[in-house]
Amino acid sequence: MPPLDTESLTITEVRHLPIVKAYAQKIGLVETIDRMVGSQMELSPGMAVFGMVLDTLSGRTPLYRLTEFFEEKDTELLLGTAIEPERFCDTNLGRSMDQIFETGTQKVFSQIAQNALTVFAVDPRRLHFDTTSVSVFGDYHLVDPPFEITYGYSKDKRPDLKQFLVSMLCVDRNIPILGTTTDGNASDKTLNNELLTNISAYMARHGLEPGAYVYVADSAFVTEDNLKKADRRQTWFLTRLPATYKECGRIIREAVAADDWIDIGRLAEERDRPNRSVARYRAYDGTVELYGKTYRAIVVHSSAHDKRRHKRIDRMLKQDRKQLEKDCKKIADTVYYCQADAQVALDKLIRQSASSYHRLQAGVEKIPKYGRGRPAAGKPRKVLRYEYRVTATVVEAPQKVQPLREEAGCFVLLTNLLDQQGDWSAPELLSLYKSQIGIEKNFSFLKDPAIVNSIFLKKAQRIEVLGLVLLISLLIWRLMERSMRQYVETNDCELPGWVRRKTRKPTSFMMTTKFSSIMVVSIGNHRQLAKPLKAVQLEYLKALGVTTDTFTAP
Known part of the structure; x- marks a missing residue:
């Protein structure tokens, strides 16, 4: 047996990153960005973004330490080509971010999202829109920025910090297809209005004409201008009617008095717990009149009554009795x-x-x-x-x-699907609105301290590009999760979850924990796993549609 060449032997920890690489290749991440953003730099913009995506989905280190991140990695295996870690210096990253900004972050992400929808056959007919605030540290006295970093209503409950807003449009519950950064004091009502102005042209790129999709938004959508614009542009919408409207209270009282409920039951798949029962729903289908036009209103009663409302009722009853x-x-x-x-x-x-x-x-x-x-x-x-x-x-x-207590457990869904009860029943609309939680979880991902450290970049333009990197990371994260859940549903099976329990709802984070100890041994150009993959890892790879060669073949 010839002596082992220890000088050329290296052992690298790769964990789940080769799976991320496989999904980035499926959506043509690097090729798409390089094609759209012309560059003669030694580090292409596509590769710069891909490197930041890998860094983001590995646990996230500051951008100025990206060089250190790749020093301990097999760049040829993870990136598809051998690149010196020094190329990921902050100067090259900054230049790439500037070039991407000049091309247009929305334009770039829109194309990548369109690639993803085509490759993974994602249904784009259910749109979910929402916004969140991102707090930043520092003064940010910037000259002619694309958006203003300033004080505003903080959804992070940090009014002492400046912020900018991130708005997101998702399909199929939580797959992002559009994301923008805007002024820190912008209004959700205004952002809804701006999106309604462009949504027809944007969805046409995905082959959908007006009337072929439903736009789901929170209660900030309900303004006279937004409602009229949705009607003019033939955009179906589903939102929640704010309690500040008199029609909201009226239709709830009508529903409770009529006592003609449609029994929906529970939507969640989990079982009742000793100290927490799964919410059960019933609905009443009626109409309300807003700004001279009739809309469909679905009063939804939940068995999980709002505790704050009931406390308010208790206080009111106590004062009334007194x-x-x-x-x-x-x-x-x-x-x-x-x-x-x-x-x-x-x-x-x-x-x-x-x-x-x-x-x-x-x-x-x-x-x-x-x-x-x-x-x-x-x-x-x-x-x-x-x-x-x-x-x-x-x-x-x-x-x-x-x-009174029945009314406290009610909320009202508002839609212009007035004559579509046959196609859009109350249970279907409630299920569609409840899936809005997917976009809320996306915001949790974007704000996770393990993903996004304190943002402090010299240019607002680069913050916008950083937002693009985070959106691409989120897109890949959700596509992996979607693939696993489709596999579970198609094969009517379960995957190993937490604490040796099976699950029908695997998550991307759950998957990453199964690959936390994957090591690759390299001898020259030959690579092999330090240990054979376990049965649970092979099961996850099958659900993800990824082969074992992903861990050893550049």
């Missing part, structure tokens, strides 16, 4: 010498309590008054006169309080 008991005590302390006068006072008290959420158990008590001294033996006491007092006990009125 005031009524005060009125009762005032009348009870009054002595009446005529039964008719006492009855008049009682009737007045009952009328005052008519609007209360309590009722009175009340009456007039006749009290005899006797003369002084003891009566003669065997004779009754002599009654001098009679006095009358009003007695009243306050009890809760269930017939009034129960509807």
Whole structure:
């Protein structure tokens, strides 16, 4: 046996990064960016972005340490070509980010997203839109920035920090296809309006004409201008009607009074827990009138009542009872010498309590008054006169309080799908709106301290490009998750989850933990795994549609 060439032997930790590389190749990440962004630099813009994506999905280190990140990596295996780590210096990254900005971050991401939708056959007919704020440290006195980093309403609850906003449009629940950065004090209502202006042309690129998709947004969408613009552009929408509209309260009261609910049951797949029951839903299909036009309104009642609302009701009932008991005590302390006068006072008290959420158990008590001294033996006491007092006990009125509590568990979905009950039933619309949580989880990903450290770049333009890098990372992250869940659904099986339990909802993070110990041994141009892949790892690779060669073949 020839002696082992230890000088050419290296052992590299690769973990799950070759899987990320495989998905980046599927969507043509590097080729697309290099084709759109012309460059003669030694590090192409596509490779610069790919390097930052790998860094981001490995746990994230600051950009100025990207060189250090690749010093311990097999760049030929992960990037497809051997690149010296020094090429990922901050100067090259900065220049690449500037060139990408000049090309247009939205233009670049739109093309990459279109690649992903085509390759993975993603259904783009269900659109979800939302915004979030990203807090930053520093003064950021920038000259002519593309967006303003300033103070605004902080969704991070950090009003002491400047911020910028990130808006995102997702399809198929949580696959991002559009993302933008904008001023830190921009209004969600304005951003919805701007998107409605361009959405028809944008969706046409994906082969969808107006009427072929449904736009899902939060309650900030509901303004007169947005509603009219959606109608003019023939854009179907689904949103939540704010409680500040009188029609919201009216349709909820109508639903509770009619008691003609459509039973939906539960939407979540998990089971009831001892201390937490899974929410069950029922719906009432009606209409509301806003700004002179009729819209479809679906009142949804949830068994998981909003605790804050019920606490508010409890406080209101307590105050209502306290005031009524005060009125009762005032009348009870009054002595009446005529039964008719006492009855008049009682009737007045009952009328005052008519609007209360309590009722009175009340009456007039006749009290005899006797003369002084003891009566003669065997004779009754002599009654001098009679006095009358009003007695009243306050009890809760269930017939009034129960509807109030029912109303507290309701919210209203608003849509212009007025005559499409056959195609879009109330359960389907509720399920579509509840899937809005996917975009909320995307924001959690973008704000995860393990993904995004404190942002401090010299140019707002580069922050916008960094946003592009994070969106591409998120896109790949969600595509991996989607592939695994489609595999589970298609094959009616489960994958190994946490603590040796099977799961039907594998996540990308869950997958990364299964590959945390993958090491590759290299001897010259030959690569092999330090240890054979385990059964659980092979099972995940099958679900991801990735071959084992991904870990050894550049």
